[in-house]
Amino acid sequence: MATVDLTHESFINTINDNDIVLVDFWATWCGPCRQFAPVYESMSESHPDVVFAKVNTEDQQQLAAQFQIRSIPTLMVFREQIIVFSQPGALPPAGLQSVIEKVAALDMDDVRRQIAEHSGKEEGSA
Numbered sequence: 001m002a003t004v005d006l007t008h009e010s011f012i013n014t015i016n017d018n019d020i021v022l023v024d025f026w027a028t029w030c031g032p033c034r035q036f037a038p039v040y041e042s043m044s045e046s047h048p049d050v051v052f053a054k055v056n057t058e059d060q061q062q063l064a065a066q067f068q069i070r071s072i073p074t075l076m077v078f079r080e081q082i083i084v085f086s087q088p089g090a091l092p093p094a095g096l097q098s099v100i101e102k103v104a105a106l107d108m109d110d111v112r113r114q115i116a117e118h119s120g121k122e123e124g125s126a
Contacts, residue, residue, distance in 0.1 A: 003044050003052045008062050014053060015078050020103060021051040025067070025074040027058050033073045036090035043096050050100060075099070080108050082115070 006014055006023065015021055024040050026033035044052035057064040057072055067076065071088035077099065078084070084103055091099065 003041055003054050006053045006055050006063070007060060011055075011063060014051060015081055018051045019080060020049070020100075021053055021078045022100070023076045023078070024052070024054045025057050025064060025069045025076065026054060026072055027056060029058075030072050032090045036073050039091070039093050039096060043093065043100070047100060050104075077103050079103050079106055079111075082108070082111060084111065 003024075004014065022040075024033075024036070026037070028034075040052060040054075044050070055063050057069055067074075067086075073090055074086065074088045075091065075096075076083060076086045084106060085099055
């Protein structure tokens, strides 16, 4: 599967309509982004069950600001509409493969429970 370019308009539907979505925040002038692009594209072909999306931070400044992107490339991974991974920097193929495997193996009921517990603690400590 090829990568998908996301815009502010298509972002929410892409996240909501797919179980696992990787999002590469990048820019055309960014050298590390250009180095990471072939790795990302290649990995998308070996994982047809995962959506590999790209956000051009120059064209989609609102999205970049919404997710507080300060460094590019930044890889963000959503699983069942929850951000489960976010890290700046280009990953080597083995690193990207490891992230995909770990995200796929997550117990999302446990993740949601942990989020609920964390949210409750924050509300109680106010």
